[in-house]
Amino acid sequence: MEFKTFVFYVMGAILLFAALRVITARNPVHAALFLVLSFFSAAGIWLLLEAEFLAIVLVLVYVGAVMVLFLFVVMMLDINTERLRQGFWKHLPVGGLVGLLLAVQMILVLGGSYFGHDVMPAPPPADPDYSNTREIGLVLYTEYVYPFELASLVLLIAMVAAVTLTLRKRKGTRYINPSEQVSAQRKDRVELVSMPAEKE
Known part of the structure; x- marks a missing residue:
């Protein structure tokens, strides 16, 4: 087995494990971190396929920006996971049916060469x-x-x-109205009081 093939299988195994943990992790923050791991594994596979630009974009855009946004939302929302799990078994048949349809579609798309079509020839080597x-x-x-x-x-x-x-009203929190701040004048903020001078 070549080293490149070995690295592909290792990256693929890590990607499958991380993707499985994304949907099975109980903590939303842990699920988001496993999604980061799956993105890094997919970027490694794209590097093996000589798609360096896509790998760098995946790391910079998804890991650097989108996942930070996901973590920000998950931490700010304070999601009640117990309430979310209450309807799991009720929606499991529909979810399983959708997952089965997606799996069949992926098999038909990716395994098209095994369903009566000729195997695609390897592309010619690229120019320098x-x-x-x-x-x-x-x-x-x-x-x-x-x-x-x-x-x-x-x-x-x-x-x-x-x-x-993330914009939720909280009790006891003071909010600022930007339009009132912009339209404020000196007479609204400063009051001049005339006081007689005091003699010692």
Whole structure:
């Protein structure tokens, strides 16, 4: 077995374990940290596939930004996990059916070469001057520019929703009205009092 194949199996095993722990961990913070581990493992697999740009983007964007946002929301919301687990068994059949359909779809997509189709030949070796970053940019901003813009809009909506979830009214907390601060004048803040001078 080559070393590259060995590293692929190790990274794949870590990725599967971390993905399983994301959905089975009882603590939401632990689940988010296992998701970080799965992102790092997926980035390692992409490095083996010579997709360095995608691996770096996965680490910088998802681990560096999105997961920080997830952890921020999870810690600020103070989620009651006991109440969330009450409806687990009630929704388990529907969830299992959806998971089975997704598994069948993945098998049909990834295992298409085993269902009557010829096995795809290996791609020719790339030129020394080949840049996968340039090719991704050309495809992303020409052929898939509208789905790319749509995905950015969905991420923006998710960020706004995450921020609004953390804005909760708490008793005994004083809030500042920015419009009142901006429209404030000197007479509203300072009062000049005329007092007679005192003689010793």
